[in-house]
Amino acid sequence: MPAAGCQEPIRGVHGVVAATVRQERGRQVKAFVMKEIGRVGFMEKPDPQPGPGDAVVQTTRALICTSDSHTVQGGIGPRENLTLGHEAVGIVHAVGDEVKDFRPGDRVLVGAITPDWGDLASQNGYPSQSGAPLGGFKFANSKDGVFADYFHVNEADANLAKIPDAISDEMAVYCADMLSTGFMGAEKGNIPIGGTVAVLAQGPVGLMATAGARLRGAGLVIGVESVPDRQKLARMYGAGEIVDFTSEDVVERILDLTRGEGVDTAIEALGADVTFQTAVKITKPGGTVSVIGYFGEGEFVRIPRVEWGVGMADKTIATGLCPGGRLRMERLLRVLEAQLVDPSHMTTHEFRFDDMERAFEVSDKKLDDVVKVMITF
Amino acid sequence: MPAAGCQEPIRGVHGVVAATVRQERGRQVKAFVMKEIGRVGFMEKPDPQPGPGDAVVQTTRALICTSDSHTVQGGIGPRENLTLGHEAVGIVHAVGDEVKDFRPGDRVLVGAITPDWGDLASQNGYPSQSGAPLGGFKFANSKDGVFADYFHVNEADANLAKIPDAISDEMAVYCADMLSTGFMGAEKGNIPIGGTVAVLAQGPVGLMATAGARLRGAGLVIGVESVPDRQKLARMYGAGEIVDFTSEDVVERILDLTRGEGVDTAIEALGADVTFQTAVKITKPGGTVSVIGYFGEGEFVRIPRVEWGVGMADKTIATGLCPGGRLRMERLLRVLEAQLVDPSHMTTHEFRFDDMERAFEVSDKKLDDVVKVMITF
Amino acid sequence: MPAAGCQEPIRGVHGVVAATVRQERGRQVKAFVMKEIGRVGFMEKPDPQPGPGDAVVQTTRALICTSDSHTVQGGIGPRENLTLGHEAVGIVHAVGDEVKDFRPGDRVLVGAITPDWGDLASQNGYPSQSGAPLGGFKFANSKDGVFADYFHVNEADANLAKIPDAISDEMAVYCADMLSTGFMGAEKGNIPIGGTVAVLAQGPVGLMATAGARLRGAGLVIGVESVPDRQKLARMYGAGEIVDFTSEDVVERILDLTRGEGVDTAIEALGADVTFQTAVKITKPGGTVSVIGYFGEGEFVRIPRVEWGVGMADKTIATGLCPGGRLRMERLLRVLEAQLVDPSHMTTHEFRFDDMERAFEVSDKKLDDVVKVMITF
Amino acid sequence: MPAAGCQEPIRGVHGVVAATVRQERGRQVKAFVMKEIGRVGFMEKPDPQPGPGDAVVQTTRALICTSDSHTVQGGIGPRENLTLGHEAVGIVHAVGDEVKDFRPGDRVLVGAITPDWGDLASQNGYPSQSGAPLGGFKFANSKDGVFADYFHVNEADANLAKIPDAISDEMAVYCADMLSTGFMGAEKGNIPIGGTVAVLAQGPVGLMATAGARLRGAGLVIGVESVPDRQKLARMYGAGEIVDFTSEDVVERILDLTRGEGVDTAIEALGADVTFQTAVKITKPGGTVSVIGYFGEGEFVRIPRVEWGVGMADKTIATGLCPGGRLRMERLLRVLEAQLVDPSHMTTHEFRFDDMERAFEVSDKKLDDVVKVMITF
Structure with missing residues (x-):
């Protein structure tokens, strides 16, 4: 999305973060975080674990968004060691017991917005507003984002979409938000x-x-x-x-x-x-x-x-706020499959995740006629 | 409608006025006009004549609207001797040769907005915007209004509606705008x-x-x-x-x-x-x-x-701007017929047309807990 | 709803039934079932248990629907010992660990249709079609219905609605389907x-x-x-x-x-x-x-x-098929609160649950100018 | 359109035909007509004259439609010497006094459907149904069609559209219906x-x-x-x-x-x-x-x-029935201007108007892998 949302911490943020990062199994993931307003950098974080209906995805490609800069500048209020990023594709690493349609190894796209589909706002036709105004916007807002080796996705059956073979990660990742x-x-x-x-x-x-x-x-x-x-x-x-x-x-x-x-x-x-x-x-x-x-x-x-x-x-x-969810993502992937739009022309820069600090600077300061910066994991 | 529209004279106003009042058959109508910004009063005007598809209606009941005051205060720019009023019912007095569905003697309701139905904005689903922004709003704006013994209606077949016997003039007139x-x-x-x-x-x-x-x-x-x-x-x-x-x-x-x-x-x-x-x-x-x-x-x-x-x-x-036209008016009359709404509770004051100056003052200055002032002709 | 749906067993029916009734904790509930096509009667069934997001409701009032007769006649294919009924209100008896907004003791309304809200059809705006065509219709179709002392509700936070104090059970139950x-x-x-x-x-x-x-x-x-x-x-x-x-x-x-x-x-x-x-x-x-x-x-x-x-x-x-879900039910309850509609005029007959066989006969055979039969538990 | 409409003569047909052909100025136009059910051929007809808001167009290109065959076979009931055809472009030949936006010499497109824009169905958003069910379909139905040197168009300001210079007649004519x-x-x-x-x-x-x-x-x-x-x-x-x-x-x-x-x-x-x-x-x-x-x-x-x-x-x-009117035609012409669609691939055959009998046979009998037959005047 162009940029993030609320001035106030969103309802339930602590619960969600807890669920995704509390466990301490030893393995750590590398994450690119907003340490505090105005300051970014890498840190190690506990390996996220899926709840019963959730998934953990191993990131393969991500895009930096202007709203990541807004967030760092304090646009959604203070955050501490919050993993940034909301545009990503990857490989399913783990799924909860209740997930029916996805398995480890599936190559998947995740919408930037991952709604709670049973919420009243969703029932009203506005899933991006589920839980709170702009509440479907969870990544790098009410929970850790996607700039990490692994990231957590709620309601996996409803919020993931398989990427057809004909579509590269570099193309698919543009569906998440752009x-x-x-x-x-x-x-x-x-x-x-x-x-x-x-x-x-x-x-x-x-x-x-x-x-x-x-x-x-x-x-x-x-x-x-x-x-x-x-x-x-x-x-x-x-x-x-x-x-x-x-x-x-x-x-x-x-x-x-x-x-x-x-x-x-x-x-x-x-x-x-x-x-x-x-x-x-x-x-x-x-x-x-x-x-x-x-x-x-x-x-x-x-x-x-x-x-x-x-x-x-x-x-x-x-x-409105960037529609998310599996159906939306499947439809957008179909647009790519039919070759109606080629978003790859927007990729002006590519970096390895290890070079994330430089990558972020290019995007943040709009250096070198940047349009969109792609990160490879 | 709550009040009038554009700062600028609307395209075609002079032509329209010319068409409706130019003829000089001798008979004069009494009209309550805005003489200039800030000044109202009665004057005699030439008897309006219908074009081929038009009608002239003899007024029986009218309502004063807040927007009449706005107009007099200069809300739509300067006007000279413009007949005020846009909410009225009456008896068809004369029709043009091409009018098919109305005859002199018919008791009719006229919407405050009388669109040009063939216009591009009408074809686009927005007849109130026909001819110009807010261009369907003709009465007391781009042509003389309804505070007169007789007034002119364009496209009579499309802009008049017969009033069912069961509905009084005092009720029907509320459909025009309110x-x-x-x-x-x-x-x-x-x-x-x-x-x-x-x-x-x-x-x-x-x-x-x-x-x-x-x-x-x-x-x-x-x-x-x-x-x-x-x-x-x-x-x-x-x-x-x-x-x-x-x-x-x-x-x-x-x-x-x-x-x-x-x-x-x-x-x-x-x-x-x-x-x-x-x-x-x-x-x-x-x-x-x-x-x-x-x-x-x-x-x-x-x-x-x-x-x-x-x-x-x-x-x-x-x-939006007050939908007009025969279909709309017929549907609103049906709401009255079914007794779903009784607008007469809003009539706090009634005056004869001869007392129009006092009536206007009551409405304009919001005297005496006025809600709506009805005029009888 | 007027009547039931599909000729074929619906995807997932066995899983759902298993989850809700298989456990054998000893307590039995009394249920009024379709024993086979053309034959109804009481039977004892295992006490339903809620999954993590589900609820079990103790029935207080239910209505018999024409579609219950259709079902018994074989309208949705053969069923064996399927509890009938889809229109009910009751008291929350138990909730799963993940249920946030409902607690035992809450007086609740349950829509006849209880969608899977994350499903693709729901994301598409048609929750009644979730899982399969007409798949939101679960009660007395793909799982046991509500003609029992207790019944199971999936996604409780999304499919239950609290009944305001001012509204009686006898009124509220009409919202479920009618x-x-x-x-x-x-x-x-x-x-x-x-x-x-x-x-x-x-x-x-x-x-x-x-x-x-x-x-x-x-x-x-x-x-x-x-x-x-x-x-x-x-x-x-x-x-x-x-x-x-x-x-x-x-x-x-x-x-x-x-x-x-x-x-x-x-x-x-x-x-x-x-x-x-x-x-x-x-x-x-x-x-x-x-x-x-x-x-x-x-x-x-x-x-x-x-x-x-x-x-x-x-x-x-x-x-379409009877919209379900908490938001819909809350809005319908608000219609009752505002006294815009009084559905109780349709209740021509009332029976105790113990007299369900006679009650069903009255509804099924349209005896005695029946319109709607209410059951009290 | 795929084909024509009503079994019954449409309200007002005689009046319209009268208005368009009554005058006897001597000049005759050549027309390709349905003489009676099952029989077509050329005949001379009086030169059409525009009413006050109408236009007469000199045909330059036309297309034969399957519905012309349906009409000849009796699909809309018996007709006598009715000029066929409803897809055409041409040059404005004459306009009535009240036409504001078109002048003789203008190169124009005419929709197959030419609604009465003030009609109740038009006010309801369905101009194709104006006057009667499918009543906007006038050409070769309730009045003479376009297979003639000249043809009449009602409400010219609302039903004609100027063809931009960049678009050929051969392209523009496809907008009328296809x-x-x-x-x-x-x-x-x-x-x-x-x-x-x-x-x-x-x-x-x-x-x-x-x-x-x-x-x-x-x-x-x-x-x-x-x-x-x-x-x-x-x-x-x-x-x-x-x-x-x-x-x-x-x-x-x-x-x-x-x-x-x-x-x-x-x-x-x-x-x-x-x-x-x-x-x-x-x-x-x-x-x-x-x-x-x-x-x-x-x-x-x-x-x-x-x-x-x-x-x-x-x-x-x-x-629905083929949307007509100036706004629609202008929008379709814009699709051609932007080169989003090239309808000319469908033109499998071209004939001079003089060879209309052969042209009609090719279309009627679907000879020679015909898709669409274009006529040049």
Whole structure:
């Protein structure tokens, strides 16, 4: 996901952590952790053990996300020695007694969000909100994340997905968050076939929103981006027009591209007040602003009153958190199998897990035109 | 509707006005107009004539709306000698050659919004936005309104509805805007049967949102209101709990009433920044904020960032403008026929059209615990 | 639900039964079972035990359903000594170690459908289909039902709901199936406020569909029924018109009542080919046929081709199976709390559990104008 | 569209025909007509004239549809000297006084369906049903069609769309019916990104349903077809698997391809009872059968009861009629502009209008592996 969630520790965090790391069987795993706000590094941790319905996965590939940086900066509050990372694939190492569909040795994908499926929010159709607001987001939030040799997965039958032979780990790992979040932006945007879409910011999630808009049959996808490499990727993923906010007025230009009407759907993929305002302004009456950015700053996010139609223009503002779960992951893997999207173009850097500190620095400081950093275990 | 729309004159206003009033057959109608910003009064106007698909209706009952006051205060920009009013019923006086389903003498209801049905926004499912943002709102905005002996209706076959014998004019006139807007708040709020709903502000539109929430099967409707008479009406229309913002913390109280979860749906029926913020805060993850208030002030309407789930809590903010058209009006009349809602409890004052200046003052200055003022022609 | 489901034993049935009844701790429960096709009676069974996430409930009230008769007649295939019944309330007797929100002594409602919430069908939004088609329907199908002193509930935190003090057992028990299935008919029927609805057959589920149509704000609900007592109940639950198929042509009459247009929504609540055909015929183009009847006979259910608009009239045929789960049950209980519907009018007969054989006979043979038979434990 | 509609003459047909052909200015147009059931040929007809809101278009390209054959065979009842054809592009020749957005000389696309936009069915969201069931289908049904030098279009501003310079007439003409109907099959099928879809029959409309499934992001599209050329086209338009019903069991094979679950969406694109049954059988619980075929025969279309889940498997059967109107056409043209679909592969034959009799024979008798026949004027 673009970034993490709550300011407060999430309900049940201690119980979960306890369940996964308490046992002391001697074997230790190497983990890349947030030691405290602002400080990261390696440490040894006890080997995680699965509960009756859970699994432990041996990590093979992981991706670093902007939200890992947010977390380290204190975005979800203080954490001590919390293993980072939420985008990973691996090999099932162990499963609990009640797990039916997975066995050690299975090559699996794990969604960044691993919901409690029986929870009331899940029953209501919003599993990402299970347990608490954004409560499905457990990795590197309410329990240890995936930047470790092994990591724990709750409700394995519901939260793991087998990776088909035809799909490499390097491709599959993008489903965990990037495809799921980006595509959600398109899905919640209610795009009609042939509709017009603007995607504001072409970072990895915005790029996958661009691809997602194409997957829903958008007739025109406008990518808003100033970085040339990202503009190029945006075109590759389906943007028919690029608007560079450093050299032109975004609202004016997008209205021009749409006969003055505005777009059917504006996808906000940055998480900034000003971009959100632009999104509202460029959306036609009856259209949808679909938010996938993480809004990390300020007391308010501001809706421009007049362009919002003084609350009467039938504009909808939708939000959501990266859908997880086995069904979602299986569907995303099918998109890869059908070769509809190739996320590997976003991998600008690759590091061994041993070089994680350098890898994190590249991602964190956005060095060297980084888009996405892949870690090999 | 709660209030009017655009800051700018709407496309085509002059043409429309010309078409409806230019003819000079001698007969004059008496109209209650906004002479200029801040000034109202009677004047004589030429008798309106129907175009080929239009009708002219002789007014029998009308209601004054808060948005008439907004308009006079300049809310939609300057207007000169514009007839006010958008809520009326009457008798068909004349129809154009192409009108098929209505004849002079028919007792009819006219929606406050009279869309252009072939327009692209209408084809997109948003007729209230036809022609321009909020463009379906023509009366007392882009053409003369209904506070006159006679008024003009575009696309008569599509925008008129016959009033069944069993329903009085005094009841039917509430469908034009109050029921349509209020119920829309409930409909767009996506209320599940047995769901929890809060309606913020129990003015006439809020009261009809309360009734609308009941009509959709809400299990608990919480009315937020401080005025005793309105609290009483709220209970009558289905509020099971009343929260008085002058004596208790609205957010805290509503979270208490919902086990800390928040409501499935919050309906904002005031149009104020602070109420909107409350609506976002009291809505559960996965829930909907449904806006029916007119936001008349300030550059921005502000979303509280953290309670919005930093853009990730699956909270949806929906808006809309009073649905119009014959089908809608027929359905609302059926609600009255089935005696599901009795809007007449809201009529606190009645005046003859000749006393319109006093009537307007009562509504405008909210004198004498006014809820809704009815005018008889 | 109107009746049961699959012709084949459902996946996992043996495992589940084993888990719930195999243990032999000595205590026996009294159960009313289907001994084999066509034969019912009491028997002693081992006391059920909860798994880690499960509960055992001591039954206080139960209702007999038409589908219990279907099951006994072989509707879901042969069963041996299967405890019957799926509509019950009771007191929590025991819970497994992982149950968080329920404790022995809690007065609870259990949905007739108790889904596996992590299953792929549940993740897809269709928990009633979890595990297999209609797989959420476990009681008296893939495991023992509720006509026993004690019964077992899977995933207790997700499938139980506490009953508020203000609601009696006699009221709450109707939520398990009758309200949930009947209201689903209205919900899936996509009824607009003020819309027109016909409910075909006013048995208990049809009556609750009638009530459900009112809960969604239907403007006209037409009940099709010939039995006077049921006609009377239909009016009580909101039918504004009654059509008696024994004395008038249903299609003709309903078209008359709707200006020749047909209804927005037809709810089929019988499960018969001919009624289904009528439902298609009386539904307007763009309308919905919502099926809640159990279709127990014949190789085919037949759509009348021409009235279906030769496959082009934008008519939708929706189906579903009684939604279960804690959230649903809580919402239905809230409907009772708000006194929006009083299901107790349907209780025509009451028996002690000891008189279950006579009670079953009354329900099975539809003696004595029975609508619904309540059992007290 | 696959084929035409009603057995009965449609309301208003005589009025419309009168309006369009009554004037006798001397000029005659050449038209290819259905003289009576079973007989076609050329004839001269009076030059059509536009009403105030209408247009007359000079035809440049047209396509022959299977439904033209159905009509000639009597599928919509007897017609005398009715001009055939409903898929065309051309040049605006004349417009009525009230037409605002089109002028003579404009190159335009006309949807096969030209709704009355103010009608109650249109207000209800189903413009294809305006005026009567399937009433939006006017060409070659309730008024003269497009196989003529000039043809009449009602509500020009709402039913015409300008063709962008980049798109040839040969491409644009496919939007009128083929893309609109085929894509509707995908849209109404409620396909999730990465979902599984089967399209039963790969005629022109089925091929565009295949393309439409891809446009909505299906992960696996299974085309059911036996003709090698059509199988090849199906793969070109996005089918990842082909099932040949002449050599394998369709139900068994599709269940195999989907782990025994069935597809999320089955699109019936033939209009045959047996294919419809297959569609129900291969759809998973919670899935959708989306019907775009024209069902021309038999009293009933039959649902297989058990595989339908005895009416309880949450399977939805959706239907519809080719969406028309300017907005739809503009969106489809945008799909062509973005080069997402190239319909020209379906043009197997081209003829001059003078050779229409031979052209019709090729299409009618399915000679020479015809897929689609284009006519040049």
